[in-house]
Amino acid sequence: MEQGxxxxxxxxxxxxxxxxxSDAAELPIEGVRAFTAAAFTAAGMAxxxxxxxxxxxxxxxxxxxDTHGVQRLTWYLRxxxxxxxxxxxxxxxxxxxxxxxxxxxxxxLGQLVATRFMQRLIPKAxxxxxxxxxxxxxxxxxxxxWYPHLAAQAGLACVATTTSVPNxxxxxxxxxxxxxxxxxxxxxxxxxxxxLLDMALTPVALGKVLRAQAEGTTLPPEWGFKDRDGNxxxxxxxxxxGIVPAIGGYKGTGLAMITxxxxxxxxxxxxxxxxxxxxxxxxxxxxxxxxxxxxxxxxYHEAIEDLVSQVRAAEVLPGESVFLPGEPExxxxxxxxxxxxxxxxxxxxDGLKRTAEKFGLPFDLV
Numbered sequence: 049m050e051q052g053x054x055x056x057x058x059x060x061x062x063x064x065x066x067x068x069x070s071d072a073a074e075l076p077i078e079g080v081r082a083f084t085a086a087a088f089t090a091a092g093m094a095x096x097x098x099x100x101x102x103x104x105x106x107x108x109x110x111x112x113x114d115t116h117g118v119q120r121l122t123w124y125l126r127x128x129x130x131x132x133x134x135x136x137x138x139x140x141x142x143x144x145x146x147x148x149x150x151x152x153x154x155x156x157l158g159q160l161v162a163t164r165f166m167q168r169l170i171p172k173a174x175x176x177x178x179x180x181x182x183x184x185x186x187x188x189x190x191x192x193x194w195y196p197h198l199a200a201q202a203g204l205a206c207v208a209t210t211t212s213v214p215n216x217x218x219x220x221x222x223x224x225x226x227x228x229x230x231x232x233x234x235x236x237x238x239x240x241x242x243x244l245l246d247m248a249l250t251p252v253a254l255g256k257v258l259r260a261q262a263e264g265t266t267l268p269p270e271w272g273f274k275d276r277d278g279n280x281x282x283x284x285x286x287x288x289x290g291i292v293p294a295i296g297g298y299k300g301t302g303l304a305m306i307t308x309x310x311x312x313x314x315x316x317x318x319x320x321x322x323x324x325x326x327x328x329x330x331x332x333x334x335x336x337x338x339x340x341x342x343x344x345x346x347x348y349h350e351a352i353e354d355l356v357s358q359v360r361a362a363e364v365l366p367g368e369s370v371f372l373p374g375e376p377e378x379x380x381x382x383x384x385x386x387x388x389x390x391x392x393x394x395x396x397x398d399g400l401k402r403t404a405e406k407f408g409l410p411f412d413l414v
Contacts, residue, residue, distance in 0.1 A: 115255030
């Protein structure tokens, strides 16, 4: 038995999947965006807030991080139904200093309250040169790179992390205590998309394991999941109830502890085993590189482009490619935007159809 209840192959707040009925298909971008906003509005969100959720989902799906976009629509609607989260909750600023902003999400949807928080934090950082932001009582924030991306659009650099429900055990144990807390960074460039790293503390985001459960597929052995006795497994159900691997072994679980301190302890939110739906914390550091760099913004941009040039000049191994962090996702975003469609697996399409039936919405995307 895990602390707090029986072992489960579903993280806290993630509903049981149903057997897939639909086939994979390419859906129109604007159609999915409009449907997502309509569904959240029908669930009780203000239209502006529903549009924010849809924009966040589509950014994730366009970049190919599609385990963190529309796939989560049915999750959040279930939270509303069960009273775990309110569609009308808003972020509240609870403390403000010249270089500090602290907020309370009041258990609202993470993408909404964290985006609203960033909309307050970015101008403060631009004015002060840098600003620390802490947000308590938030939720799953979806694709973590979204928040540094917002800062980079304003010419600012950003580091962000969040707590998440317990999935990782301290190294050498099987007791799940820490979340697979993502860390995201963005550094603006003068004439190009930012350098953007958004990484989980496991070899793959756990949303991909949940996707394998929904699609009835197995996991690649190289992902390194184990059952509760430490034996290798490719079964996604056994994997989620077993020992979830951290990158770098004890180094990865060490990072899980540190991010738990930053986003849970320091923010005054729930931490460690107490993290649950509506009880996540988030930590942000936003800075103006032109202020922080001792020689100003031009020197910063020259140094960034020098770094990029050196990476581009690296001797590439046979059959390999060298990319900047976030570059493959940016290329995918551009390609999907140009095509006007996004490929979705059948399990996600099933969720959209159920949502349409639930709210009496038309569904003509397939």
